[in-house]
Amino acid sequence: MNTRFMSSRLVAATGLWAILWFAPLRLALERDMAVHMIVQLPLLACVGYLLAVALRRHEPHWIAQGDWLGIPGLLLVIFATSFWMLPRMLDAALADPLIDLVKFLSLPLLVGLPLGLSWRRMPLLGRAFVWANFIPKLGAIGGLYLAAPTRLCAYYRLDQQAVAGWALIAVAVALGATWFVVVFVGWPAADGEAAQTCRAPQEAA
Amino acid sequence: MTRGFFALLGLVLAAGIAALYWGTDGFRVVTSEGARELAVERSPRAVPDVALFDQNGHAFTLADYRGHTVLVDFIYTRCPTICSVNGDDFQRVLTRLQKNTGDRKIDLLSISFDPANDGLPALQLYGDRFGAEAPRWRIAVPADRHGLAALLKTFGVVVIPDGWGGFVHNSAVYLVDAQGRLVRILDPDASEQLAVATERVAAQ
Structure with missing residues (x-):
């Protein structure tokens, strides 16, 4: 990986982070429950993923050694997203x-970054396991939001919660359909790797 | 597989479980509503001594209620839904408490968080609608903005616009004991529980 590639990824990551933190956009994205959950949070994770792509070469040895099959890394992602x-x-x-700032730091560093580092180490079967768990759970959470008679968040209305529920189900269906195509039909440019959002171009290894 | 793997795995597990334990108050709550109910039950908080005026235009402060048990709810009189339900619940609780406890000192207090619209006439109308008579049941509005903010903060009331010119707010009934401490946050729909909890606190 050349330095220009690395620095352009770093610029993209910090730029995206700064834009998302910029108050008018931040408040606009957080005004609606569905947009907050389905646009802002994943974009923050993307910031970390870009960081991982840029800094892969500089990954400390002990992490590369200890992150066997990417399991500790993926576990970290699961905990941080659950939180x-x-x-x-x-x-x-x-x-x-201040809590929002914690969110803005932890989603890139504890979700996107470990995902970008650990995903490559995870064998195909492990990735399939993660997808097969993640997609139905996303849909199930959406269903719970729709079924809940009361508001789960004090700052969001019940109708916003219902929209968030439908949106989660829609994302789950879209991901499921994509996954189905990738697994049973094949990804055009894939070299044995499942497709995913915000993936950086393959580096010439 | 290396020793580094187990160290890393252990670290992630410990930190992850600790974070979720902290974030759910020991795996007990997932919503901020549940969290505030639990927090109040664990450590009652003193309510601020805020100045208000009631449906008769009578000025009073929360400190005037020392020695009385008070059931507080937050309303805005234009509210088409939940506040009316609250009003009905309050009415029922009041009837029951009057029957059961006789002369024990239990009062009701409905506080409006919408001073812009809830002047004296609006408070009077709301009071008449539910048969509220001060001082046993006051329909009141804070005398100033700072008082209102202090009340909302202490009681943990979050008010957001409903998109139709009204408000959405976490609806609950707040039990304040004779020492002026918020001791319980209760579900307004469970009027039986509400009355039982109130009688218990009043008997202390």
Whole structure:
């Protein structure tokens, strides 16, 4: 990987982060529950993924050694995403800019970055396992949002919660369909790797 | 597989479980609503001594309620849904408490968080609608903006626009004991539980 590639990824990552943190956009994305969950949070994870692509070569030896099959890394991703799926944490991020900053740091560094580092190490079967768990759960959470008679977040209305539920189900269906195509039909440019969002161009290894 | 793997795995597991434990108050709550109910139950908080005026235009402060148990709810009189339900619940609780506890000092207090629209006439109308008579049941509005902000903060009330010119707010009934401490946050729909909890606190 050449330095120009690395620095352009770093610029993209920090640029995206700064744009998302920019107050008018940040507040606009957080005004609606569905946009907050389905646009802002994944974009923050993308910032970390870009960082991982840029800094892969400089990954400390002990991480590369210890992250066997990418399992600890993926586990970290699962914990960090679960944490920010707690409705009270969404509320806390809206009520307190400091918590929002914690969100803005932890989603790139504890979700996107470990995902970008560990995913390559995970064997195909492991990736399939992760997708096969992630997609139905996303849909199930969407269904729960629709079924909940009360508001889960103090800062969002019940109708916003229903929209978020439908949106989660839509994302789950879209991901499921994509996954189906990738597995059973094949990804045009794939070299044995499942496709995913915000993937950086393959580096010439 | 290396020793580094187990160290890393252990670290991630420990930190992850600790974070989720902290974030759910020991795996007990996932919503901020549940969190505030639990927090109040664990450590009652003193309510600020805010100045208000009621449906008769009578000025009073929360400190005037020392020695009384008070059931507080937050309303805005234009509210088409939940506040009316709250009003009905309050009415029922009041009837039951009057029957059961006789002269024990239990009062109701409905506080409006919409001072822009809830002047004296609006408070009076709302009071008449539910048969509220001060001082046993006051329909009140904070005298100033700072008082309102202090109340909302202490009670953990979050008010957001409903998109139709009204408001959405977390609806609950707040039990304040004779020492002026918020001791319980209760579900307004469970009027039986509400009355039982109130009688218990009042008997202390």
